[in-house]
Amino acid sequence: MTQTPILTTEGLEKRFGGVVAARDISVALHAGETVAVIGSNGAGKTTFVNMVTGYLKPSAGKISFRGRDITGMSPRDTARAGIRRSFQISQIFPELTALENAMIAEIAALETKGSLSSHAITDARMHAARGVLARFGLEKFADTRVATLPQGVKKQLDIAMAAVDDPAVILLDEPTSGVSVDEKISMMESVITPLMNGEGTVLFIEHDMDIVSRFASRTIAFYEGTILADGPTEEVLRNDEVRKYVIGGTAHA
Amino acid sequence: MTQTMMKTDFRREPVYIAVLALLLIAGFFLPSWLRFLLQTALAGGLVALGVAIQMRAGLVNFGQGLYYCLGGYAVGLLSAKLGITDVFVLLASAVVVALLAGALLGLLLARYREIFYAMLSLAVSMILYGVLVKAAALGSTDGFNVPPVTYLGWLPEREIRADVVYTLAAVLVVVSCLVVARYLRSGAGMLCEAVAENEIRLEYLGASPKRIVFFVIVTAAGISGLGGGLLAISTGHVDPLMTNWTTSGGFVFVALLAGRGSTIAPVIGFFLLELVQTYALDIAPNAWQMILGAVMLAAILLLPGGLWSLIDRRGKA
Amino acid sequence: MLKFTAIMLDGLNYSAWLFLVAVGLTLIYGVMRILNIAHGAFYAIGAYVCASTLGLYYGAGLPEALAFLAMGLVALIAGVVLGLAVERGVLRFLYGKDEVLMVLVTYALFLILGDAVKLIWGVESYFVYQPYAYFGFVEIGGLPYQVYDLLMVVLAVVLGVALWFWLERSRMGRMTTAVVADREISAAMGINVKRIFATTFAIGTFFAVVGGAVTAPKIAVTPGIGVEVIILAFAVVVIGGLGSIPGAAIGAVFAGYARALSVHLAPEFELFAIYAVMAAVLAVRPHGLFAKVSGRKI
Numbered sequence A: 001m002t003q004t005p006i007l008t009t010e011g012l013e014k015r016f017g018g019v020v021a022a023r024d025i026s027v028a029l030h031a032g033e034t035v036a037v038i039g040s041n042g043a044g045k046t047t048f049v050n051m052v053t054g055y056l057k058p059s060a061g062k063i064s065f066r067g068r069d070i071t072g073m074s075p076r077d078t079a080r081a082g083i084r085r086s087f088q089i090s091q092i093f094p095e096l097t098a099l100e101n102a103m104i105a106e107i108a109a110l111e112t113k114g115s116l117s118s119h120a121i122t123d124a125r126m127h128a129a130r131g132v133l134a135r136f137g138l139e140k141f142a143d144t145r146v147a148t149l150p151q152g153v154k155k156q157l158d159i160a161m162a163a164v165d166d167p168a169v170i171l172l173d174e175p176t177s178g179v180s181v182d183e184k185i186s187m188m189e190s191v192i193t194p195l196m197n198g199e200g201t202v203l204f205i206e207h208d209m210d211i212v213s214r215f216a217s218r219t220i221a222f223y224e225g226t227i228l229a230d231g232p233t234e235e236v237l238r239n240d241e242v243r244k245y246v247i248g249g250t251a252h253a
Numbered sequence B: 001m002t003q004t005m006m007k008t009d010f011r012r013e014p015v016y017i018a019v020l021a022l023l024l025i026a027g028f029f030l031p032s033w034l035r036f037l038l039q040t041a042l043a044g045g046l047v048a049l050g051v052a053i054q055m056r057a058g059l060v061n062f063g064q065g066l067y068y069c070l071g072g073y074a075v076g077l078l079s080a081k082l083g084i085t086d087v088f089v090l091l092a093s094a095v096v097v098a099l100l101a102g103a104l105l106g107l108l109l110a111r112y113r114e115i116f117y118a119m120l121s122l123a124v125s126m127i128l129y130g131v132l133v134k135a136a137a138l139g140s141t142d143g144f145n146v147p148p149v150t151y152l153g154w155l156p157e158r159e160i161r162a163d164v165v166y167t168l169a170a171v172l173v174v175v176s177c178l179v180v181a182r183y184l185r186s187g188a189g190m191l192c193e194a195v196a197e198n199e200i201r202l203e204y205l206g207a208s209p210k211r212i213v214f215f216v217i218v219t220a221a222g223i224s225g226l227g228g229g230l231l232a233i234s235t236g237h238v239d240p241l242m243t244n245w246t247t248s249g250g251f252v253f254v255a256l257l258a259g260r261g262s263t264i265a266p267v268i269g270f271f272l273l274e275l276v277q278t279y280a281l282d283i284a285p286n287a288w289q290m291i292l293g294a295v296m297l298a299a300i301l302l303l304p305g306g307l308w309s310l311i312d313r314r315g316k317a
Numbered sequence C: 001m002l003k004f005t006a007i008m009l010d011g012l013n014y015s016a017w018l019f020l021v022a023v024g025l026t027l028i029y030g031v032m033r034i035l036n037i038a039h040g041a042f043y044a045i046g047a048y049v050c051a052s053t054l055g056l057y058y059g060a061g062l063p064e065a066l067a068f069l070a071m072g073l074v075a076l077i078a079g080v081v082l083g084l085a086v087e088r089g090v091l092r093f094l095y096g097k098d099e100v101l102m103v104l105v106t107y108a109l110f111l112i113l114g115d116a117v118k119l120i121w122g123v124e125s126y127f128v129y130q131p132y133a134y135f136g137f138v139e140i141g142g143l144p145y146q147v148y149d150l151l152m153v154v155l156a157v158v159l160g161v162a163l164w165f166w167l168e169r170s171r172m173g174r175m176t177t178a179v180v181a182d183r184e185i186s187a188a189m190g191i192n193v194k195r196i197f198a199t200t201f202a203i204g205t206f207f208a209v210v211g212g213a214v215t216a217p218k219i220a221v222t223p224g225i226g227v228e229v230i231i232l233a234f235a236v237v238v239i240g241g242l243g244s245i246p247g248a249a250i251g252a253v254f255a256g257y258a259r260a261l262s263v264h265l266a267p268e269f270e271l272f273a274i275y276a277v278m279a280a281v282l283a284v285r286p287h288g289l290f291a292k293v294s295g296r297k298i
Helices: A045-052 A075-081 A098-112 A123-135 A151-163 A181-197 A209-215 A233-238 A240-251 B013-029 B032-056 B065-081 B087-109 B114-134 B158-185 B187-197 B199-204 B209-235 B245-258 B265-283 B288-302 C002-032 C039-059 C064-089 C099-121 C130-134 C147-169 C171-181 C183-188 C193-218 C225-240 C245-265 C267-284
Strands: A007-016 A019-029 A034-038 A060-065 A083-086 A169-172 A201-205 A218-223 A226-232 C137-140 C143-146
Touching: A007 A045, A019 A045, A019 A060, A019 A226, A034 A045, A034 A181, A034 A209, A034 A240, A045 A201, A075 A083, A075 B199, A083 A151, A098 A123, A098 A151, A098 B187, A123 A151, A151 A169, A151 A181, A181 A201, A181 A209, A209 A233, A218 A233, A218 A240, A226 A233, A226 A240, A233 A240, B013 B032, B013 B158, B032 B065, B032 B158, B032 B187, B032 B209, B032 B245, B032 B265, B065 B087, B065 B114, B065 B209, B065 B245, B087 B114, B087 B209, B114 B245, B114 C099, B114 C225, B114 C267, B158 B187, B158 B209, B187 B199, B187 B209, B199 B209, B245 B265, B245 B288, B245 C099, B265 B288, B288 C099, C002 C039, C002 C143, C002 C147, C002 C171, C002 C193, C002 C225, C002 C245, C039 C064, C039 C099, C039 C130, C039 C193, C039 C225, C064 C130, C064 C193, C099 C225, C130 C147, C130 C193, C137 C147, C143 C147, C147 C171, C147 C193, C147 C245, C171 C183, C171 C193, C183 C193, C193 C225, C225 C245, C225 C267, C245 C267
Parallel strands: A034 A201, A034 A218, A083 A169, A169 A201
Antiparallel strands: A007 A019, A007 A060, A218 A226, C137 C143
16 A cells, blocks of 8 residues: 555544543555444444544544644534544434435535535436435435434435545444344445445444455454554454454454 | 425415415505505514524524514614615615624524524513613604605605505515525525434534524524514504514414415414404403413414424434 | 722622522523523512512501511412412423423413413502611611612522522432433432422522512512513523523622623613623633533434
């Protein structure tokens, strides 16, 4: 990997009072990578994502995106810079239709580019919003009020919204949690495939090692707030420590 | 395609044209007292519409009368004290004053939601009330009279003055409703709904809920200011009651009852409220507020899932 | 110098008054999450009840010194009856509803009670100056000052301390504090939340009624006196942080002195001054001095 990483963190640390939730997290993500983050509950995975997307301010350390220091930036500014995320508990607009949800994501993306005046709902924009749904296989729900959709579809929509405007980095917080076991793989396929077709970097938190080895070329294993291993998925999953502390731990979680 | 998609469809210009035609025709036939009532209700209806716009963003403004009053006093002061009588200059000033006040307050209020928003806006409107009540130069509680207006230099004959003002009010109010309808069905309107539903999501999409709310406040202020200006011109009088909280409470009540279907609905709702009030004040002058309060309470108690659910959409993601 | 003394004393007096009218509002909000606009109506009713009672009392030629006992007794009865009537009659059907909806509900109650006052007492003014004049003046730093106004400060402190003792020391009070901290856990622990709500509302109402009752001898009791109260009380509790009782005390002092300063230096800006202080506080602490800021969870 000779190319410059798009997103790097150096020595990130997060303390809540006396509790250290994350310590010495140094990661470099490259354009186009698909990275899985594994680790048992409380290992610091979500804390990491929350720091990178601006929800939590790191207690120490530095985050750089495209060579620019973005440490401590607000969620909105990180989103504007090109880092988007989805949520473990889907964050959508429940009383609106899926198409309206996608439309809002489109308009918000336009706003990030400063085109305030162009708030009109043109046919072109409507088309773009439909395109977003189609890309993630959600077009059949276009006119459905999303509160009534099944959990998995809500999460897909959440991810689809994050993916509007092809962000450079997209972080998915447990995309398959709350989805039944036999649907996990098809769900991942429907979201990861369109994401990988873009140029963006995809990072997802996952507990299911089958999904990790299937979809991620690289895996970062977290344990008690630090990085235990970081490398090609096959290697990481074979790593003894990872097997002992992470996979062993999650198998029963 | 667009029409089937939007939950609330405002793309019905013909409806607005029909309403305007109806208003103008009715203007010839209605007894003058009723037409006058209708005219003042049109003016106040714009303020109710201003409240309704904010409700789209999940915000209840308990002090919208502030802008109503500012618009009215702007017209009153310019005409009575400075001798400017051109209706277009006056109304434009009413809107500008309200917009400026909205922008100023918006800076403070845009970060608040729920009861803080409701109560702070109420408080600010009552400060203006307190100031005006004590302002002897402006007639204190009595307010002051507004001279007849001119139209680009033309002062209509006394007999037709009321007709001209009525026509102007009808046209401006319906056009305003149409403009607001377009605003609501634009992306900006959609972002309002998004604020009401899930601000966190919006922020992570890169949008600024605060800025969206700011624009909602300013927009609502502008049309309410126009309403106040129209009232001043219609009645030839302004007084501090315009910013009293019972006035604002009436707007909230109407906006709540009017729902989200149409921007005309708050205007019609406000007319009905005024009509009921006129009779109620005749029959029981000291029980009008009691009646209004009881109806509000009944509406809330008996329709718990109905009316309120229209705006209470926060945090159900 | 006299002006300075006057500002100091008036500030103290205003603070005491503001505390009396605001503490019930913040207590009810803290425990029940209801921002009770009808609080202003309770205040007005307190003033009217006091005026009527004292009118009858003096009319009957009873001893003047015991009038204060009558005031206190009437305020207590009116507060408890009114509070329980509103809580049992209306509010209990709406627990758990949205906070803004509850503002609408209590606003409706305010309108109803406001007209009820007019129907019962008419629109004429009531004057009962006797208790105010009873104690006469005392000279402080060369300034003659109404003893009654100083006693109001004592009353506010006594009632404030009593409330604090009740919350901290009594079983019921501690359970109330527990409900404020976490109502779900409290309910699970078997605390009777309903009873606590009823008690809290009655106590909060009592404070509003007392506020009105002790003010009645100083003013012309007329329709509409409740409006200003809710606007001022709201400013006080916002400065201190909604739901915080120490906050109400601090907020009352801030607002009380802001008001005293403006009354003596720039009387037109009285209401403005209090809100300027509030705006300044909110600029630094968006939810008031003692507010517990709950972070948004994702």
